[in-house]
Amino acid sequence: xxxxxxxxxxxxxxxxxxxxxxxxxxxxxxxxxxxxxxxxxxxxxxxxxxxxxxxxxxxxxxxxxxxxxxxxxxxxxxxxxxxxxxxxxxxxxxxxxxxxxxxxxxxxxxxxxxxxxxxxxxxxxxxxxxxxxxxxxxxxxxxxxxxxxxxxxxxxxxxxxxxxxxxxxxxxxxxxxxxxxxxxxxxxxxxxxxxxxxxxxxxxxxxxxxxxxxxxxxxxxxxxxxxxxxxxxxxxxxxxxxxxxxxxxxxxxxxxxxxxx
Amino acid sequence: xxxxxxxxxxxxxxxxxxxxxxxxxxxxxxxxxxxxxxxxxxxxxxxxxxxxxxxxxxxxxxxxxxxxxxxxxxxxxxxxxxxxxxxxxxxxxxxxxxxxxxxxxxxxxxxxxxxxxxxxxxxxxxxxxxxxxxxxxxxxxxxxxxxxxxxxxxxxxxxxxxxxxxxxxxxxxxxxxxxxxxxxxxxxxxxxxxxxxxxxxxxxxxxxxxxxxxxxxxxxxxxxxxxxxxxxxxxxxxxxxxxxxxxxxxxxxxxxxxxxxxxxxxxxxxxxxxx
Numbered sequence: 001x002x003x004x005x006x007x008x009x010x011x012x013x014x015x016x017x018x019x020x021x022x023x024x025x026x027x028x029x030x031x032x033x034x035x036x037x038x039x040x041x042x043x044x045x046x047x048x049x050x051x052x053x054x055x056x057x058x059x060x061x062x063x064x065x066x067x068x069x070x071x072x073x074x075x076x077x078x079x080x081x082x083x084x085x086x087x088x089x090x091x092x093x094x095x096x097x098x099x100x101x102x103x104x105x106x107x108x109x110x111x112x113x114x115x116x117x118x119x120x121x122x123x124x125x126x127x128x129x130x131x132x133x134x135x136x137x138x139x140x141x142x143x144x145x146x147x148x149x150x151x152x153x154x155x156x157x158x159x160x161x162x163x164x165x166x167x168x169x170x171x172x173x174x175x176x177x178x179x180x181x182x183x184x185x186x187x188x189x190x191x192x193x194x195x196x197x198x199x200x201x202x203x204x205x206x207x208x209x210x211x212x213x214x215x216x217x218x219x220x221x222x223x224x225x226x227x228x229x230x231x232x233x234x235x236x237x238x239x240x241x242x243x244x245x246x247x248x249x250x251x252x253x254x255x256x257x258x259x260x261x
Numbered sequence: 262x263x264x265x266x267x268x269x270x271x272x273x274x275x276x277x278x279x280x281x282x283x284x285x286x287x288x289x290x291x292x293x294x295x296x297x298x299x300x301x302x303x304x305x306x307x308x309x310x311x312x313x314x315x316x317x318x319x320x321x322x323x324x325x326x327x328x329x330x331x332x333x334x335x336x337x338x339x340x341x342x343x344x345x346x347x348x349x350x351x352x353x354x355x356x357x358x359x360x361x362x363x364x365x366x367x368x369x370x371x372x373x374x375x376x377x378x379x380x381x382x383x384x385x386x387x388x389x390x391x392x393x394x395x396x397x398x399x400x401x402x403x404x405x406x407x408x409x410x411x412x413x414x415x416x417x418x419x420x421x422x423x424x425x426x427x428x429x430x431x432x433x434x435x436x437x438x439x440x441x442x443x444x445x446x447x448x449x450x451x452x453x454x455x456x457x458x459x460x461x462x463x464x465x466x467x468x469x470x471x472x473x474x475x476x477x478x479x480x481x482x483x484x485x486x487x488x489x490x491x492x493x494x495x496x497x498x499x500x501x502x503x504x505x506x507x508x509x510x511x512x513x514x515x516x517x518x519x520x521x522x523x524x525x526x527x528x529x530x531x532x533x534x535x536x
Binding site: 020023024027028031032034035036038054055057058059061062063064065067068076077079080081085086108110111112 | 288289292297298299301302303304310312313316320323324325327328330331334379380383386387390391393394397398399400401402404405406410411414415417418419421422423425426
């Protein structure tokens with residue numbers, strides 16, 4: 001446009017003058033530093049359906065529509081001074097994700113940073129980790145199981161493992177065990193933990209989850225089966241077990257009969 | 262009353278700025294669905310998407326695809342500002358504008374010296390730099406530091422440290438930069454200025470009534486757009502940098518300026534009805 005303050009040629013000619021290049025260089029360095037300084041360690045529990053952290057950080061427009069859509073006020077945008085400024089996350093100990101079946105936060109996201117149509121059971125907001133056995137009541141032999149019962153996927157994401165209590169000789173431990181294949185990271189467990197500081201915490205998956213190398217192949221899962229050594233034994237099947245038990249008892253009876261004078 | 266008449270557009274602009282913030286705030290806190298989200302991305306009546314087009318460009322530059330919702334939203338915004346003047350965003354919507362205006366008031370009273378004169382065109386450089394840095398860093402670089410979105414977000418989603426943007430910008434405008442944040446740095450303003458170069462709604466200029474008193478130049482935040490020969494020839498205040506703030510319209514005793522629709526092709530007659 002001829003009526004604008006300057007022409008494209010003037011602009012380009014001006015842009016490459018030494019002073020302007022210095023300005024752009026300094027500005028660019030400060031600018032890049034400000035961006036990089038916000039990355040920090042990623043310790044944020046992201047909303048359901050969030051893409052992998054690098055893609056999430058690149059595509060999230062920080063509009064807060066997920067925050068507004070959440071009926072439980074779970075989500076918050078990071079404020080100035082926090083890492084990844086303006087992006088949504090939640091603190092389960094304050095307000096956990098209630099795992100709405102219609103996932104309104106995902107539906108509200110305009111940018112696809114929360115993958116559209118994510119089913120809430122497929123969400124991976126983080127991973128619950130029983131991080132401190134020394135304070136967890138269950139590991140002291142006390143009956144608690146509050147996290148187990150609070151879990152929306154009870155019996156799947158948190159299962160109870162029973163173990164004999166050797167100290168008393170007549171009780172059992174009821175130990176909560178997290179299954180990373182089912183845990184959505186909603187944080188109900190962390191929120192409900194009765195301790196002053198939760199012994200079970202939701203951590204970002206990047207931080208908490210292990211990864212099985214592709215070199216590991218389980219023989220009993222291969223087709224055809226390579227090894228039966230670690231596969232399900234017939235002996236633990238209840239019917240088979242009863243069968244075996246009765247056989248053993250019969251044998252004992254026979255033995256008793258033959259040995260008694 | 263006469264004060265309001267002499268500042269009618271200023272009052273309207275403050276109402277527009279406050280009203281938009283209020284609607285966003287009500288959307289976030291009272292579940293009023295007129296405007297949800299913020300200036301980065303939003304929905305009008307929970308349906309029509311709006312998106313910051315410069316932010317969308319940065320996401321593209323960072324090497325990521327953007328969703329169709331954001332793409333449509335950005336197109337709606339570009340089209341809207343093509344009609345009403347690109348930098349209308351700056352003076353009618355942007356929450357930094359009242360801060361910058363306050364800075365100008367302070368400056369006019371205290372006349373600080375020794376400020377850094379960064380050329381007004383530098384903003385176009387920073388706009389390009391934002392895209393280059395997005396490509397280098399892999400994230401939308403300006404969105405991560407933007408005082409515009411930071412301020413807007415903090416007002417709507419709860420007042421945190423981000424409100425410190427206000428004293429920062431005031432200090433920058435009053436003490437450091439001669440043309441201030443809006444006048445020489447803001448990449449978003451630069452982007453809207455590019456749209457504004459071709460946009461339709463503009464102050465029309467009736468050269469024959471002008472008595473060269475200079476009131477308009479003194480009150481204009483981007484006085485370079487009021488170059489007499491240029492606007493006299495075009496009959497309009499051209500150039501993308503005009504923010505359609507209309508201070509010139511209300512300040513002029515000769516009523517030389519008035520909003521009108523600029524002809525798309527040079528030589529066409531402007532529309533006969535004045536707005």
